[in-house]
Amino acid sequence: MSARILDGKSLAAELRAEIAADAAAFRAAHGRAPGLGVILVGDDPASRSYVTSKQKACAAAGIQSREIALPATASQAEILAAVRQLNEDEATDGVLVQLPLPDSTMEADVLAAVDPAKDVDGFHALNIGRLVQGKPALAPCTPCGVLELLRRVGIPLAGANVVVIGRSQIVGRPLSILLSQKGTDATVTLCHTRTRDLPQHTRAADIVIVAAGRPNTLTANMVKPGAVVVDVGVNRVPDASRASGYRLVGDVDFAAVAARASAITPVPGGVGPLTVAMLLRNTLTAARARLTLPS
Numbered sequence: 001m002s003a004r005i006l007d008g009k010s011l012a013a014e015l016r017a018e019i020a021a022d023a024a025a026f027r028a029a030h031g032r033a034p035g036l037g038v039i040l041v042g043d044d045p046a047s048r049s050y051v052t053s054k055q056k057a058c059a060a061a062g063i064q065s066r067e068i069a070l071p072a073t074a075s076q077a078e079i080l081a082a083v084r085q086l087n088e089d090e091a092t093d094g095v096l097v098q099l100p101l102p103d104s105t106m107e108a109d110v111l112a113a114v115d116p117a118k119d120v121d122g123f124h125a126l127n128i129g130r131l132v133q134g135k136p137a138l139a140p141c142t143p144c145g146v147l148e149l150l151r152r153v154g155i156p157l158a159g160a161n162v163v164v165i166g167r168s169q170i171v172g173r174p175l176s177i178l179l180s181q182k183g184t185d186a187t188v189t190l191c192h193t194r195t196r197d198l199p200q201h202t203r204a205a206d207i208v209i210v211a212a213g214r215p216n217t218l219t220a221n222m223v224k225p226g227a228v229v230v231d232v233g234v235n236r237v238p239d240a241s242r243a244s245g246y247r248l249v250g251d252v253d254f255a256a257v258a259a260r261a262s263a264i265t266p267v268p269g270g271v272g273p274l275t276v277a278m279l280l281r282n283t284l285t286a287a288r289a290r291l292t293l294p295s
């Protein structure tokens, strides 16, 4: 078997065109574009490049973006003041704090300070709580991107046995909640580093979603023939043949697993582009909700 490659890049382009049309309608109705505010602390090149790609995607979709850049030495009080400034800014509908912060011990307090109505990353406890309760919520972008991808390519989820590898707060755990929600109806097994006999779980799965952050976490002998495989991982591995000195790989042994699966996402070009598209969609959702909420 040779798997169908699930092209996240073209799906994201389709989605971004839909969002651009909705953003134009919003602008026509309300006299301003939806707005995203980004806080970037420090000068980590990977964070800078993530922020730049989000800003470019905003511009292409007709979403206004503004940035508050703070030095790596910024105090927690200074970061919180930036969050407050964006929370209070009428033209800012979504607030995003680029992670990781140089001092990761500040992250919990900083994320808790984001106005839940503007929490386009979906990390605020209130939004996670609403998600667990099955209420409308701003949900984390990567899990939403995985679901959107599976829906758009027509992979049925209702009743499917889905194994998620990784239980992080931003990917695995919220993804397991979204998949098991009424209306999506997958049967979910959430695996992690303490899972006994991981291959036994993955071999029973119709769909395996890997978000472990380690190359080759999923190998061919761990996959049922014909299963669908979604690779969320993004890992830099040394590659002397590249000018950068590295290349990006996912968490899946791609070539071998693709020979056994029925469908698989590549890295890069799989889940990543959908994550950015979901950020745009959350910004639009937040913009619409803010304007219909009583102030």
Ligand code: NAD
Residues within 6 Å of the ligand: 142, 165, 166, 167, 168, 169, 170, 171, 172, 191, 192, 193, 194, 195, 198, 211, 212, 213, 214, 217, 232, 233, 234, 235, 271, 272, 273, 275
């Ligand atoms: P994390 O390090 O916070 O969590 C990893 C999880 O995987 C942990 O729960 C751990 O228990 C589990 N795990 C690790 N190795 C395992 C193993 N061998 N067996 C079973 N479980 C294992 O990482 P994260 O923030 O959830 O990100 C996961 C990966 O997804 C990373 O590579 C990250 O770069 C990538 N990511 C991609 C996107 C995207 O848009 N494509 C977005 C976010 C994260």
